[in-house]
Amino acid sequence: MTPGRTYGTRLPGLPEHSLPGKLIVVEGADGSGRTTEVTLLKQWLEVEGHAVVDTGLRRSTLVAEEIDRAKQGHTLGATTMALLYCVDFADQLENKIIPALSAGSTVLADRYIYTLMARAVVRGASRDWARELYAFALQPDLVVFLEARPEILLHRAIAKYGSLDYWESGMDLSLSRDLFESFFAYQDRLSKEFAWVAAEYGFHRVDANRTADKVHEDVRALVAPLYLPPAARRDPSPPRPTVSRPRRPAASA
Amino acid sequence: MPELPSPTHGFPGRLFVFEGLDGSGKSTQAMLLGKWLQSQGYRVFFTEWNSSELTAATIRRGKKKNLLTPTTFSLLHATDFADRFERKILPPLRAGYVVVCDRYAYTAFVRDAARGCDPAWVRNIYSFAPRPDCVFYFRVPVSVTLQRKIASRLKINYYEAGMDLGLSDDVRDSYQRFQTRLKQEYERMVRTDEFTVIDSSRSVESIQGQLRSIVRPILQNFPMAERLMHDAG
Numbered sequence A: 001m002t003p004g005r006t007y008g009t010r011l012p013g014l015p016e017h018s019l020p021g022k023l024i025v026v027e028g029a030d031g032s033g034r035t036t037e038v039t040l041l042k043q044w045l046e047v048e049g050h051a052v053v054d055t056g057l058r059r060s061t062l063v064a065e066e067i068d069r070a071k072q073g074h075t076l077g078a079t080t081m082a083l084l085y086c087v088d089f090a091d092q093l094e095n096k097i098i099p100a101l102s103a104g105s106t107v108l109a110d111r112y113i114y115t116l117m118a119r120a121v122v123r124g125a126s127r128d129w130a131r132e133l134y135a136f137a138l139q140p141d142l143v144v145f146l147e148a149r150p151e152i153l154l155h156r157a158i159a160k161y162g163s164l165d166y167w168e169s170g171m172d173l174s175l176s177r178d179l180f181e182s183f184f185a186y187q188d189r190l191s192k193e194f195a196w197v198a199a200e201y202g203f204h205r206v207d208a209n210r211t212a213d214k215v216h217e218d219v220r221a222l223v224a225p226l227y228l229p230p231a232a233r234r235d236p237s238p239p240r241p242t243v244s245r246p247r248r249p250a251a252s253a
Numbered sequence B: 001m002p003e004l005p006s007p008t009h010g011f012p013g014r015l016f017v018f019e020g021l022d023g024s025g026k027s028t029q030a031m032l033l034g035k036w037l038q039s040q041g042y043r044v045f046f047t048e049w050n051s052s053e054l055t056a057a058t059i060r061r062g063k064k065k066n067l068l069t070p071t072t073f074s075l076l077h078a079t080d081f082a083d084r085f086e087r088k089i090l091p092p093l094r095a096g097y098v099v100v101c102d103r104y105a106y107t108a109f110v111r112d113a114a115r116g117c118d119p120a121w122v123r124n125i126y127s128f129a130p131r132p133d134c135v136f137y138f139r140v141p142v143s144v145t146l147q148r149k150i151a152s153r154l155k156i157n158y159y160e161a162g163m164d165l166g167l168s169d170d171v172r173d174s175y176q177r178f179q180t181r182l183k184q185e186y187e188r189m190v191r192t193d194e195f196t197v198i199d200s201s202r203s204v205e206s207i208q209g210q211l212r213s214i215v216r217p218i219l220q221n222f223p224m225a226e227r228l229m230h231d232a233g
Helices: A034-047 A064-073 A078-102 A113-122 A127-133 A150-161 A179-200 A212-227 B026-039 B053-064 B070-095 B105-114 B119-128 B142-151 B171-192 B204-218 B225-232
Strands: A022-028 A052-056 A106-110 A142-147 A204-207 B014-020 B044-048 B098-102 B134-139 B196-199
Touching (some): A022 A034, A034 A052, A034 A142, A064 A078, A078 A106, A127 B119, B014 B026, B014 B105, B026 B044, B026 B098, B026 B204, B044 B070, B053 B070, B070 B119, B105 B171, B196 B204
Parallel strands (some): A022 A106, A022 A142, A052 A106, B014 B098, B044 B098
């Protein structure tokens, strides 16, 4: 890979030397089997002898509580929420992901900046604003994108929580007062946004309408080459996005 | 509703911003101007930097334990500002108030730049914040702000002194160096962001007089509180 490379913005304090670890991201909607896959992948990688550090959204020591509290209150504006999630991500990137990569570990991220960008855009931010906001993030070695049909997501969500979640149904967007309707409308918007992100950032798509075993098989096939010596390796790392960054203001409030 | 939207940001209200180093006298002047505007019958809304309930505790905790990096420092303050902006600045601006801000996005631009964040990245983050009708920049020598700081017997805190940058082990020395950087950033923006420069060395009364004479023409034909209430009804 090209270790320690961000998406365009300099990150103050990022080590000059290359980072020996690997950064693997698993993206996908709630119910896409993402968390199951992360668990399976972690087990497999550890059996293979790699040290794995897992990370995800809303786990920073700095603001995770604030986010939870803000979500309870439902009173935050779209820009504020987007920025609060960004603080959470930045804190984990600098205090967890980069140190782990420096130490040669594999970092397994259960979602990354892409989910945050898609959510922000669905809530009214411009794509340029979101892309530039997260331009300090490290480029992963691999992004696996688990894609599943909305009906499947719905069934898995209900099986998991027994109901639909306020935020995962995008109720804050006032798409519909009906939770069920809102869920479909929101997931539809989100998946359209993800289609853009996936193309732009070179995701490796995996059909997640299937069983966890089948999905895992495909994911392993994508991950395994990362650990081959460079010569034997067919480079699976995502191409850099074609970044053109005109300054356009975010669609505010 | 008010018939004359601001030529700078297009909202019916007006936005006045006070910027400058700590100890430049800007807060006193912002407060005095706000009171005067109110006495003249305008609906005024006053806001300060770093005052939203959402992140205040986190910023305090982060600063106390020195947990913040330049990036998280920048983003936390941006979150705080966005919260204040979305809830407290934008609504009065849209409702036709005169909004007076003691510090605005420019404070972030200077501090984040001094901490090594990419200026273009920071500008993008704050692109939701409209350009004010007028930005008063209080120009003051760094040595004067240090004297005032010492005279006030307030302890110079870690981040205010830019101690996180490792410029110097001595708080006073670090403060001086850091404030000098901030001042350089402000001076750079005088032209690019069309600041109205206020000479801080003059008397409080004479500065206040100057501010009022600058503000008056901007508020010409701008509706008073009374009219807003009746017209809106």
